[in-house]
Amino acid sequence: MFILMPIIFVSGILLIALEDKIKINKAAVALFMAISLWMILMYDAYSIFVERNSPLFQEFLAKNPKIALKPISDQFIDFITNRSIVYHLGNVSETLFFVMCSMLIVDIVDKHGGFKSMTSYLTTTHKRRLLWTISFSAFFFSALLDNLAAAIVLLAVLKKLVPDRTDRLKYACMVIIAANAGGSWSPIGDVTTILLWVGKNITASHQITHLFIPALINMLVPLIIAHFWLFKKNAILRAKSIEEKDEYPQIPIRARRTIFVIGVLSLALVPVFQMLTGLPPFLGVLLGLVILWVYTDIMYSRLNQIDETDKLRISSLLPNIDLSTIFFFLGILMSVGALETSGQLGLMSAYLDQHVHEPLLISFLIGLLSSGVDNVALVAATIGMYPVVQQTSELTPYMMSFISDGDFWTFLSYCAVTGGSILIIGSATGVTVMGLEKIDFMYYTKRFSILALIGYFCGAGTYILFFI
Numbered sequence: 001m002f003i004l005m006p007i008i009f010v011s012g013i014l015l016i017a018l019e020d021k022i023k024i025n026k027a028a029v030a031l032f033m034a035i036s037l038w039m040i041l042m043y044d045a046y047s048i049f050v051e052r053n054s055p056l057f058q059e060f061l062a063k064n065p066k067i068a069l070k071p072i073s074d075q076f077i078d079f080i081t082n083r084s085i086v087y088h089l090g091n092v093s094e095t096l097f098f099v100m101c102s103m104l105i106v107d108i109v110d111k112h113g114g115f116k117s118m119t120s121y122l123t124t125t126h127k128r129r130l131l132w133t134i135s136f137s138a139f140f141f142s143a144l145l146d147n148l149a150a151a152i153v154l155l156a157v158l159k160k161l162v163p164d165r166t167d168r169l170k171y172a173c174m175v176i177i178a179a180n181a182g183g184s185w186s187p188i189g190d191v192t193t194i195l196l197w198v199g200k201n202i203t204a205s206h207q208i209t210h211l212f213i214p215a216l217i218n219m220l221v222p223l224i225i226a227h228f229w230l231f232k233k234n235a236i237l238r239a240k241s242i243e244e245k246d247e248y249p250q251i252p253i254r255a256r257r258t259i260f261v262i263g264v265l266s267l268a269l270v271p272v273f274q275m276l277t278g279l280p281p282f283l284g285v286l287l288g289l290v291i292l293w294v295y296t297d298i299m300y301s302r303l304n305q306i307d308e309t310d311k312l313r314i315s316s317l318l319p320n321i322d323l324s325t326i327f328f329f330l331g332i333l334m335s336v337g338a339l340e341t342s343g344q345l346g347l348m349s350a351y352l353d354q355h356v357h358e359p360l361l362i363s364f365l366i367g368l369l370s371s372g373v374d375n376v377a378l379v380a381a382t383i384g385m386y387p388v389v390q391q392t393s394e395l396t397p398y399m400m401s402f403i404s405d406g407d408f409w410t411f412l413s414y415c416a417v418t419g420g421s422i423l424i425i426g427s428a429t430g431v432t433v434m435g436l437e438k439i440d441f442m443y444y445t446k447r448f449s450i451l452a453l454i455g456y457f458c459g460a461g462t463y464i465l466f467f468i
Contacts, residue, residue: 001047002044002344005037005344006344012032015029037339038085041084041338042076049079055343064078084341085334092329092330092337094280097286101282105285106145107317113256114256127237128227136178139178139219144268147182148179151179154175172439174222176429177223178219184413190416195380198281201404210410217455217459270285297313300313340384345385348385359411366379366382367414367415370426371421372423375427388409391404411463414459424439425441
């Protein structure tokens, strides 16, 4: 059954990629995949851990001599349940709590109209000028919020500014490229960068200083081409759509701006919180959520129309959290945990070391693969294959790539996120924009895949030339 584990994992990833075709939610597939892999570990434990002389299992027994005296079946239960599942679930929980709180903060700011204020700053009648404004907004907002939230916000803005759907699709596709580029240089810009940051594979300061320029090049090159290719010179937008009615006019403008500032700072200052306190990042974003919660509750208590404003209280917005996405991440990350426990990832790592033996090339290929395969699963599996190496004077140049802030992890952060722009299904940002604007897969592939691929190569080349 050992050989069945990677088959189940690969099959699950393919079913997740074909979610729109098979009409089965990817969260259900991911959870089933995780449960199946852990069941195989339990029922075929003797073959996997004893006959294959698992180093993890042997290390566990060496550290727990009392457990080594128990019957073999009890040893397996202790190792799989009390050590492996609890260990991986603890690591996964840090990421899930961070993602959940980030999603809730973005939803709170959005529901209070915090992002609508952006519309006045983005207003322009020139198509080419708007293309640059939207792209740079996506680039920087994705670094502060995350690429998915930035794309959703900017699509809402585009619907107000660009009523013509033909033009809006062009802007929306550039938002995907720009948002993923911006998400690659921020520790909170994408789920994969959160994984690398929480796992201490890369620090926030190192990621920002080493990937900002490659990420900017990744966006600028496609943007310059699109500037001349998508719109004619001096092309003017049609009249804007009618402004939507304010749903909650009783909430003061000053309060909305304060909520916006608190929400953005709650996310942007998480790396600072982590560096100052040494505590896990999810506690920092939880602190920001608590501050926002207290402020809004005090604000609502002072308003007269309690029944209406209760709809915006954080306690009322909690059900808006996308639990399907959270369960999907849980399934993927726990599946990878099962593969790591079984030794599958160690075997894959040894194979790549023998046949590729070039860390940067591995990162580059993972980026290309992420255009069609979920990058969360790829990065999680990669983290399991290559544990962070402790830096010593005796390390070879090859092993130095795998230390914290090593070239492998830094380049992987860039590649895994921006590679998802090559196909519209390669990132959560692309899939979301695809659904919101009903963009056809081939529409993006024919017009924007080549732009994203050129940007991917240019950004990768910039990193190799200037930071290696």
